[in-house]
Amino acid sequence: MSEWVTVGAAADIPPGHAALVDVDGTQVAVFNVNGEFFAVDDxxxxxxxxxSEGELDPEGCTIECPMHGSCFDLRTGEAISLPAYDPVRVHRIEIVDGVLRVAIDETAVP
Ligand code: FES
Structure with a gap:
């Protein structure tokens, strides 16, 4: 597992919104789902x-790709609808004193 990297203030991503962040050269999409944060490959x-430009479904905890409409489960990275069938990586994310930190999951295959 990689190091924790500070990516910004949690307050900058309100519930129902997303942000694209750079974590040591990896583009990561961060989502606020009803106050709980998730981080996956962008x-x-x-x-x-x-x-990060897709449509977030807070109830299902999924993101819909803006290009062809595949949905991904933000908890597991699993592609739950076609045309995508491979998962995206899920990265660890935490809040420390209001600051978001992400650790890239380097063990998973993108
Ligand atoms: S690019 Fe995401 S479903 Fe095709």
Whole structure:
């Protein structure tokens, strides 16, 4: 596992919103789902779309890719609808004194 990297203030990402952050050269999409934060690879596993620009479903805890509409479970990274079938990596995320920190999961295959 990699080191924790500070990516910004939690207050800058309100519930229902997302942000694209750079974690040591890795583009990571951070989502606030009803106050709980999730971090996954920003690039869709199907093609070169940015998941942080997709539509967040807080009830299902999923993100819909803005290009072809595949949905990914933010808890597991699993692709739950086609055309994507490979998962995206899920990264560890925590809040320390109001600051978001992400640790890249280097063990998973993107
Ligand atoms: S680029 Fe995401 S579903 Fe095609």
């Amino acid at each position: 690039t869709c596993s199907h093609a070169e779309a940015s998941l």
